[in-house]
Amino acid sequence: MAYRSAIPAGTGSYTNSQGVQIFREHIASFIQERDGHPAYPGDIFITNGASAGIQNCMTALIASDTDAIMVPIPQYPIYSALITLLGGRQVGYELDEDMGWAVSEKVLEKSYADATAKGLNVKALAVINPGNPTGQVLDREPLEVICKFCARHGIVVLSDEVYQRNVYVNNKKFISAKKVACETPGCEKLELVSFHSTSKGLIGECGRRGGYMEMHNICPDVHAQLYKLACSGLCSGVAGQIMTSLMVKPPLPGDLSYNLFVEEENAIFQSLGRRAAALVKGLNAIPGIKCQPAEGAMYAFPSIELPKKAIEAAKECGKTPDTFYCLSLLEETGICVVPASGFGQKKGRFGFRTTFLPPEDQLLEAIQGFAKHHQIFCERYTERKGHSNRGNKPLVLLPGPKERKIKFGCLPFLC
Amino acid sequence: MAYRSAIPAGTGSYTNSQGVQIFREHIASFIQERDGHPAYPGDIFITNGASAGIQNCMTALIASDTDAIMVPIPQYPIYSALITLLGGRQVGYELDEDMGWAVSEKVLEKSYADATAKGLNVKALAVINPGNPTGQVLDREPLEVICKFCARHGIVVLSDEVYQRNVYVNNKKFISAKKVACETPGCEKLELVSFHSTSKGLIGECGRRGGYMEMHNICPDVHAQLYKLACSGLCSGVAGQIMTSLMVKPPLPGDLSYNLFVEEENAIFQSLGRRAAALVKGLNAIPGIKCQPAEGAMYAFPSIELPKKAIEAAKECGKTPDTFYCLSLLEETGICVVPASGFGQKKGRFGFRTTFLPPEDQLLEAIQGFAKHHQIFCERYTERKGHSNRGNKPLVLLPGPKERKIKFGCLPFLC
Numbered sequence: 001m002a003y004r005s006a007i008p009a010g011t012g013s014y015t016n017s018q019g020v021q022i023f024r025e026h027i028a029s030f031i032q033e034r035d036g037h038p039a040y041p042g043d044i045f046i047t048n049g050a051s052a053g054i055q056n057c058m059t060a061l062i063a064s065d066t067d068a069i070m071v072p073i074p075q076y077p078i079y080s081a082l083i084t085l086l087g088g089r090q091v092g093y094e095l096d097e098d099m100g101w102a103v104s105e106k107v108l109e110k111s112y113a114d115a116t117a118k119g120l121n122v123k124a125l126a127v128i129n130p131g132n133p134t135g136q137v138l139d140r141e142p143l144e145v146i147c148k149f150c151a152r153h154g155i156v157v158l159s160d161e162v163y164q165r166n167v168y169v170n171n172k173k174f175i176s177a178k179k180v181a182c183e184t185p186g187c188e189k190l191e192l193v194s195f196h197s198t199s200k201g202l203i204g205e206c207g208r209r210g211g212y213m214e215m216h217n218i219c220p221d222v223h224a225q226l227y228k229l230a231c232s233g234l235c236s237g238v239a240g241q242i243m244t245s246l247m248v249k250p251p252l253p254g255d256l257s258y259n260l261f262v263e264e265e266n267a268i269f270q271s272l273g274r275r276a277a278a279l280v281k282g283l284n285a286i287p288g289i290k291c292q293p294a295e296g297a298m299y300a301f302p303s304i305e306l307p308k309k310a311i312e313a314a315k316e317c318g319k320t321p322d323t324f325y326c327l328s329l330l331e332e333t334g335i336c337v338v339p340a341s342g343f344g345q346k347k348g349r350f351g352f353r354t355t356f357l358p359p360e361d362q363l364l365e366a367i368q369g370f371a372k373h374h375q376i377f378c379e380r381y382t383e384r385k386g387h388s389n390r391g392n393k394p395l396v397l398l399p400g401p402k403e404r405k406i407k408f409g410c411l412p413f414l415c
Numbered sequence: 416m417a418y419r420s421a422i423p424a425g426t427g428s429y430t431n432s433q434g435v436q437i438f439r440e441h442i443a444s445f446i447q448e449r450d451g452h453p454a455y456p457g458d459i460f461i462t463n464g465a466s467a468g469i470q471n472c473m474t475a476l477i478a479s480d481t482d483a484i485m486v487p488i489p490q491y492p493i494y495s496a497l498i499t500l501l502g503g504r505q506v507g508y509e510l511d512e513d514m515g516w517a518v519s520e521k522v523l524e525k526s527y528a529d530a531t532a533k534g535l536n537v538k539a540l541a542v543i544n545p546g547n548p549t550g551q552v553l554d555r556e557p558l559e560v561i562c563k564f565c566a567r568h569g570i571v572v573l574s575d576e577v578y579q580r581n582v583y584v585n586n587k588k589f590i591s592a593k594k595v596a597c598e599t600p601g602c603e604k605l606e607l608v609s610f611h612s613t614s615k616g617l618i619g620e621c622g623r624r625g626g627y628m629e630m631h632n633i634c635p636d637v638h639a640q641l642y643k644l645a646c647s648g649l650c651s652g653v654a655g656q657i658m659t660s661l662m663v664k665p666p667l668p669g670d671l672s673y674n675l676f677v678e679e680e681n682a683i684f685q686s687l688g689r690r691a692a693a694l695v696k697g698l699n700a701i702p703g704i705k706c707q708p709a710e711g712a713m714y715a716f717p718s719i720e721l722p723k724k725a726i727e728a729a730k731e732c733g734k735t736p737d738t739f740y741c742l743s744l745l746e747e748t749g750i751c752v753v754p755a756s757g758f759g760q761k762k763g764r765f766g767f768r769t770t771f772l773p774p775e776d777q778l779l780e781a782i783q784g785f786a787k788h789h790q791i792f793c794e795r796y797t798e799r800k801g802h803s804n805r806g807n808k809p810l811v812l813l814p815g816p817k818e819r820k821i822k823f824g825c826l827p828f829l830c
Binding site for chain 2: 007009010011012013014015048049051052055059078081082085199203204205206207208209229232233234235236237238239240
């Protein structure tokens with residue numbers, strides 16, 4: 001591809017604040033081909049990762065302390081963090097764990113009604129598909145429910161689709177919220193912004209800070225304000241812009257690199273699929289741990305049963321029970337996971353988010369670590385007949401930190 | 416330099432949210448060598464250009480609608496834009512044009528007193544050195560005035576030093592605000608953040624989005640909050656981080672690229688110095704245009720005398736007089752400059768900002784364009800004896816747009 005002619009001033013110059021025109025054309029073609037609906041380069045903003053786009057949209061949406069954004073519970077914490085930063089209000093809509101983290105119209109309507117009854121002005125709803133941290137992949141039907149709900153109440157859909165390439169189960173495929181909006185009667189005027197990133201997928205080029213957002217049905221005045229916001233940061237990094245273009249325009253059959261690219265991509269994809277299944281299976285085999293299938297994304301989000309005494313011990317330290325558990329896991333095994341409380345969860349649920357990015361052999365070892373730790377942790381905090389209460393005094397039963405470092409210390413468990 | 420060992424995960428991975436440790440060590444060494452005072456990698460945040468650092472600091476500073484930031488008038492509009500975005504209040508301190516855009520203690524104190532009398536809580540003061548758009552280079556004395564003023568009132572210095580390599584006059588050299596703070600009695604506890612960028616200097620690598628901010632005397636709690644803000648954007652682009660490291664650690668004598676680097680850098684530096692002097696001289700030779708020396712940065716910021724009828728004509732179109740003038744300049748000559756009203760200026764002053772980045776031959780042509788346009792513009796809006804009032808009806812006296820395009824249309828006048 002003639003990058004030299006696309007950016008004649010070179011990669012060291014500022015670009016248009018929405019990004020280089022030809023790269024936005026590549027993105028629009030990719031979306032159009034994926035969805036079967038028109039997409040326009042003028043509606044694309046290339047951003048420093050998806051985060052920068054999400055931040056700009058939220059900045060434009062939240063204008064007062066009664067402006068609210070609906071977010072799934074559990075959710076990737078960028079949403080809660082930005083809402084707090086911008087002085088808005090978060091309205092959670094709980095996903096149904098037992099139904100594979102499903103979203104229901106009833107829950108959406110109840111959350112909305114409760115929020116408006118409190119005087120909040122619900123401006124937008126964030127949907128993360130495939131889910132982070134929950135790993136579910138949304139079919140057309142739940143997306144229709146979301147789109148119709150938002151159209152009915154005149155609120156904007158923020159569709160976080162950064163894991164769209166990461167769908168591992170055969171009975172599901174990624175459908176964009178925009179495609180569903182375009183094909184659902186009643187959603188003709190639905191305002192929607194979708195986000196994509198070079199940091200995930202099968203390339204995982206996080207350090208390039210590439211990504212984009214696409215505006216759909218966003219009125220020109222709002223578009224102009226978003227452009228002004230983009231201008232205040234001049235432009236996104238050109239390396240990230242190039243990476244975004246490469247992501248949406250991979251090698252084609254006949255290209256020199258095509259065969260190698262497909263081979264490498266398939267190997268990564270299949271390995272991720274195997275790892276997702278192995279991790280979930282391994283976690284579900286541990287008594288007291290329960291995990292929904294990781295259909296997509298890069299995470300498992302199991303729930304854990306904790307002994308009453310562990311919950312009390314956590315309280316004494318001023319930690320949430322799952323933070324207390326995750327610190328013990330880190331201490332005892334060197335495995336680093338993120339407490340579920342950081343993502344939001346149903347009251348009384350405890351759990352953690354872990355990824356399946358480590359190589360397969362290390363992942364299998366880690367599953368053993370999860371199992372061994374869970375058993376020891378529960379024993380430590382369970383009063384047993386004929387035994388004294390061990391209280392919260394730590395008992396290091398696994399190898400010490402130094403020995404463990406060899407086994408687990410360098411695992412690239414992304415948090 | 417062993418970049419492979421500095422970032423073993425490669426350039427495609429997330430880094431520490433403050434930036435790669437070894438690059439921050441390079442930056443700290445550069446600052447320490449430049450200032451003769453200790454600098455620490457832990458105090459450095461590598462950012463997507465200086466803008467991202469400025470935005471994060473302002474976000475941390477402005478917590479309510481009475482929180483105010485003092486900014487020079489004229490100022491680079493990122494400050495006014497961010498203050499508006501974050502819902503704070505701007506308190507201007509006027510620079511004295513006739514004294515070479517000097518800052519005075521009296522003006523600072525008056526601005527501060529007026530602001531506090533209005534109930535504003537002045538949190539920080541921005542200083543831009545070398546000046547944008549004004550091009551002045553601050554000696555030690557005015558920096559001492561600023562540091563003492565801020566120390567006295569317990570407000571943070573935000574020192575925008577992105578043009579520190581761009582000082583063209585022999586009688587001045589760049590001194591950092593931190594150096595002055597370290598060497599001025601009474602400023603031992605002064606809180607200061609300084610900003611640098613890869614987008615300016617002699618490299619002008621804007622598209623890489625490289626830059627850093629250094630915290631000085633910032634308390635650990637605030638540091639932790641700034642780190643949290645940086646984390647919400649994950650990390651700055653690795654290409655920008657590498658460029659920042661290259662900027663602060665240029666080739667050394669004996670390195671293979673040293674001679675070529677020095678030769679190229681000197682040529683750029685000397686040419687910029689010649690262009691700065693030629694532009695200012697050329698502008699001052701035009702009757703009705705007055706311009707202070709461009710000692711540093713990349714801009715001239717002349718004032719223009721406008722006929723009364725031009726001011727009235729501008730009013731009729733709903734434009735500021737200098738916007739009206741700049742649009743005429745663009746229409747008639749193809750030269751694009753920025754109206755001074757966008758930067759803020761004394762009431763009743765009109766002017767524009769122009770850069771001296773175009774190649775020398777094109778710059779000389781542009782100076783002729785400025786002169787010719789100014790004459791025609793003034794004639795158009797001046798009633799003369801024996802002539803009818805030409806009002807605001809445009810008279811295209813210069814070559815038409817098509818012909819002009821050949822001469823001026825492609826001038827890379829950065830705005």
